[in-house]
Amino acid sequence: MYCLETYVSLIYTKRMVNIAIIGFGYWGPNLVRNFSAVKNCTIHTVVDFREERLRIVRQNYPNISTSTQIDDVMSNSAIDAIVIATPVFTHFELAQKALINGKHVLLEKPMTSSVAEAEALIELASKHQKVLMVDHTFLYTGAVQKMKQMIELGVIGNVQYFDSTRINLGLFQPDVNVLWDLAPHDISILNYLKKEKPFSIQATGISHTKNNIENIAYLTVNYTSDFIAHFNCSWSSPVKIRMLLVGGDEKMIVFNDLEPTEKIKVYDTGYSHKTDEEKNKILVDYRVGDIYIPKVESKEALAGMANDFISAITQQTTPVSNFESGLEVIRILEASQQSIKANGKEIKL
């Protein structure tokens, strides 16, 4: 004898979720490939306004329908969920329409163009009791999962700082600046690893193009505690760097995403505060110890994200990369833009 909840869950578990994917550009093929492999999930239709992109879908996935019309999927009652992989400025309108039509929604990062839009979608999802999720793929990587686990277990002690560098020769985006393009990855990781809510931010940056969109930007995130986070983002660096330092008072972690296998290094290094007694003396004791490079899962992160979305639908689980996480990222990005335009003014969150 089952209780009702279990019963519903069982029904859901058996049920197949039909999804549509809107947008088959750079990221679309990865979404199709990964959702194809999810149990309980069928890709019903792929939508793109470019016929030549749809041809590629049909060639590789003869069982998937294609369409150039968004309304084909919005109004189709056979479709349970919509994955939106289009430019950011279209996210709100598409997600709104999908939720109103009773579809679960997965949005590519960043969630929306503004906090107001993100909040409106969240309200709508709540009203219609639909899953609303943002694809912050990085949260599903073995590296981030390992860091999360170490922090939760207290391995690195009190987390004191977060320092991210994500720079390379990047495509100058025509509509969003380098922070909107590159920082969502690291901001979502920050929010995932550090439970404390940020208090304020300052951002600076520069545009070397006529459209006044920053190609280099720096962001500091402040907290009421003595934790600090900093982000260095650039489309104009001749070298590619993907490095994140997470400092605890017991251990420190270096996450170098360009390392093929040794992505995470844990330094058994910390410092302890001496008493204040000796005035004018250095008040800190260092310890430099062993380094440990844990083996991290190398399975594709996007597969984890796709499964998490389908589970959220069929089993009412809370996804790792949920809408709150998505909203927090937008909140920081929006504030950053204000700060840059106000010459680095502190913006309270």
Next chain:
Amino acid sequence: MYCLETYVSLIYTKRMVNIAIIGFGYWGPNLVRNFSAVKNCTIHTVVDFREERLRIVRQNYPNISTSTQIDDVMSNSAIDAIVIATPVFTHFELAQKALINGKHVLLEKPMTSSVAEAEALIELASKHQKVLMVDHTFLYTGAVQKMKQMIELGVIGNVQYFDSTRINLGLFQPDVNVLWDLAPHDISILNYLKKEKPFSIQATGISHTKNNIENIAYLTVNYTSDFIAHFNCSWSSPVKIRMLLVGGDEKMIVFNDLEPTEKIKVYDTGYSHKTDEEKNKILVDYRVGDIYIPKVESKEALAGMANDFISAITQQTTPVSNFESGLEVIRILEASQQSIKANGKEIKL
């Protein structure tokens, strides 16, 4: 037949400069070793209040006098110049006394604790017609000289940004924050490479110690042009990084000071602005080309600095690392401290 100026110069050239060095701590031995090798220069006396430090001097350099009394050298008319390698907070008083006593002065970096002090010393040096110089050793490295040369020759095109990371597990200084400790190197390089005067700065940072001295700090320097400079300084990083990016629109330079031989890499990479015609399109064209690693002089930079100081005295040359350079560094450091304490407020310079 010589004109008077040449004549004086010739006399000076022949004359031996007698110097005293005050402070024989961490850097003192390097100063003694390098000044010992300068032609036309004799180290007359080393002063330190710690007798055990002076014993080391006598053991290794039997011909150098030692003293625990500063006045021994201040009042000694045989001494032409004084090198001050003591904690920053003592710089002003010692340099002032030396200048008043008619001595040329070389100060270790940073020059003074405040802009007011630095300006007072500059005025004093001018009044007494004495050389006042600051030891920004990095300016004499083969790497910085090579970058200077490339920029002057227009090799990298229009210089667009400067991005410095200088982080490691560092000694927490008891009296100055991490910017005062680590940033002078890179700020002096910035001022040397980029002629334009900075317009304003913003700085953020955090202290993990009870004395409220920042061990992690970030600094953005703004200009009226579209040039930007950023500094990331930390005493709390498990990894040591000494990296400087100098981006031009023709080429970009990466200066990695931890590379034993390949310190400078020049990337034949740049981007050009397309016309605005195509609206909503990416307005930048990239070029990724060859990379070039020039051989840089590996001679000791401090030797160049020591010679430059003695030349400035004997031949009235303007040293590379002159007092203006020293003052500019203090101006930025002082403003940074104000900015950090005002939660990252923009400070005009």
Next chain:
Amino acid sequence: MYCLETYVSLIYTKRMVNIAIIGFGYWGPNLVRNFSAVKNCTIHTVVDFREERLRIVRQNYPNISTSTQIDDVMSNSAIDAIVIATPVFTHFELAQKALINGKHVLLEKPMTSSVAEAEALIELASKHQKVLMVDHTFLYTGAVQKMKQMIELGVIGNVQYFDSTRINLGLFQPDVNVLWDLAPHDISILNYLKKEKPFSIQATGISHTKNNIENIAYLTVNYTSDFIAHFNCSWSSPVKIRMLLVGGDEKMIVFNDLEPTEKIKVYDTGYSHKTDEEKNKILVDYRVGDIYIPKVESKEALAGMANDFISAITQQTTPVSNFESGLEVIRILEASQQSIKANGKEIKL
């Protein structure tokens, strides 16, 4: 008016080449993908004895026929050429059958299990006037092409040595040792870059398995000149290294295949011989200069190989990776095996 040869060539140019691919294991999908994109080429059939592999072909390439029977393609007159991507020990028999049936043949590396087999195939190809080619893909990489060009232009001077390290945690092959598995890449590069014929070889190695197949092996190749080549191959290294040094007396090249973009570094470094006059003195002068990292083509090497094979058929060009190159590799591998089993005895080639 054309002469006959041109005429035939023109016909060939227009004609479509129908190929069959035997073996759809690890490398097969890459072959199918690349040959699909070659102009003038159609993949007619893929053969594999594993039905589950063929299912993947049909799913992704509905226009390609599949078969579990080799004779289906051998006897099919619509098929002009056969690509053989099966285990080495089957190469001879399959290629022999294909040539006898009037097909052009492309063999995966290494060409055959023995020199005798390779020579027999070459004779057969000559008799039937068919193209016989070996897929040494590396020869088509931008890096190897750049090295070839520099050597041909005399940029690095007189080539003096070749030093290859190809080690990692590798799959222990059940039938061939680590040299047969890993060295063909570098031996084919050696033969391509250095025209001189090798004179003799010595090889040493060890097996840590019961089947007595070496998992670590070292090979020296000697020449009548003072050129030398050495290969270090291992399936048992915890670190992955893919490094090749090519030393000239004018410049030296380092080819690091694990570098994502900076694969080739050219060191402006060399040494010149002093005269013998000063006896017992060092007779060599060093020069250490700049380093240069040329941009190398990053297009897929296998595409170049596939095109080269089809050109050889349609336009009678000599492929870069021709049967002579294939034979030379086998000659060295066979001798290496003899040498290892004879405790490192020198084997004349």
Next chain:
Amino acid sequence: MYCLETYVSLIYTKRMVNIAIIGFGYWGPNLVRNFSAVKNCTIHTVVDFREERLRIVRQNYPNISTSTQIDDVMSNSAIDAIVIATPVFTHFELAQKALINGKHVLLEKPMTSSVAEAEALIELASKHQKVLMVDHTFLYTGAVQKMKQMIELGVIGNVQYFDSTRINLGLFQPDVNVLWDLAPHDISILNYLKKEKPFSIQATGISHTKNNIENIAYLTVNYTSDFIAHFNCSWSSPVKIRMLLVGGDEKMIVFNDLEPTEKIKVYDTGYSHKTDEEKNKILVDYRVGDIYIPKVESKEALAGMANDFISAITQQTTPVSNFESGLEVIRILEASQQSIKANGKEIKL
């Protein structure tokens, strides 16, 4: 109440050992600096035939006598021990004279020019009951000590191979080839880490100079077990590599001596043999796990060596870098030279 042995030991402990150092070239200053700091040891005299080198000694160490005459120290009964830091070809004659004169002897590496010489010195030392030691400094590094400890504790399991690469742009030595110059370091480490006696060697190499002295050479050392060691030495590499792999069936160690702090990496990686049952199948199972970078002592290795020599004299301890170790190195070097000249012939040891 002490037993006699303890009593003698106590006397010795108190006694000061007077040493002379012959040869003040490249390594001499390091020896003087380190022996100066050894308790119970006084440097009595430094001998060098170059007066300008002795001047440097007197300037820096006024208490040390200097002489250009070897006999001054050989015949001086106040001198207990002689450190010989001269070219290899002079080692035998100087050490022989010192032992006959009743002095303890420390020889720089390599010990002598031949096995016969090394054996003669060992016999002489035994006859005169004097300490005879060879300075294989590397054995005293934190990295080698850590590897030794891990191997002794069984941490890496059964040791299966040793693979050393020591290449760079090196000074061409006028009298010895690159193996005699560079390999002693790694051969002494090999002998220290692996107790089993080597069975035979093969060596190959090439000379690019007229004096026929090899500047590139390769050496394989064979054992009756399935252990193998290989050495790659070159004076002609544009890149500097100092890397040693030590493979066990439980773990593998990478010792990269160019890493400033992370010299040793321990890979929790190994392979286990499957049973032979499945014929024609891969018989090995891999395991890839965490990596561990132990903190290694960073104190100067030469200090440990100097103390070990003085302890051997005063307390009759057996030094880590003893004459047996020195002899084994010479045995392998001498055989290598024979092998190279005989075209890589296997030489039994």
